[in-house]
Amino acid sequence: ETGVTQSPTHLIKTRGQQVTLRCSSQSGHNTVSWYQQALGQGPQFIFQYYREEENGRGNFPPRFSGLQFPNYSSELNVNALELDDSALYLCASSGVRRETQYFGPGTRLLVL
Amino acid sequence: EDQVTQSPEALRLQEGESSSLNCSYTVSGLRGLFWYRQDPGKGPEFLFTLYSAGEEKEKERLKATLTKKESFLHITAPKPEDSATYLCAVSDNNNDMRFGAGTRLTVKP
Secondary structure, three states, rough: OOOOEEEEEEEEOOOOOOEEEEEOOOOOOOOEEEEEEOOOOOEEEEEEEEOOEEEEOOOEEEEEEEEEEOOOOOEEEOOOHHHOOOOOOOOOOOOOOOOEEEEEEEEOEEEO | OOOEEEEOOOOEEEEEOOOEEEEEEEOOOOOOOEEEEEEOOOOOEEEEEEEEOOEEEOOOOOEEEEEOOEEEEEEEOOHHHEEEEEEEEOOOOOOOOEOOOOOEEEEEO
């Protein structure tokens, strides 16, 4: 059984650019959630996808968008990057007990 | 709005010195309370899910308990490898997962 994987591990972008982060869920899991974690803070919920539909969203602007594919992998897209978007972006997947989530290693994004 | 507050922010223990971490929460419709361990630069590692007041779960040196307003993570005879940030989170009926800021635990040999 493979765990949650994320790519890339690190990324550097400049302000105003767009970025796509990718996540492969744990085998057998059909729900994917995305989080933003600033240094020294707990993760903040961005949104959740269940069977390719958005199933909940946190307090993030529309320039944060996502997709879930038929194989339950997922993408997080961020448009018009701002300096404050620099953070660790975490993906988590869950299965039958959707509230229990298993996290990937994260993608560290730096916006200059 | 759901809120999660963890205390203390940081805790330094000697190896073998037992202690407890606190997580206070307010949530509309608790679906679950979660404890995670996070090492620097890595994703959170799942430890426990608690669903109702009075529930307890144990794993090695860790024991998590839950009341209607707070949860405790008890660490018995900790070792240096237990050093990490411990995160508490709650999930509500809107599929929103709210995390606390974490407790940074350091265990000295």
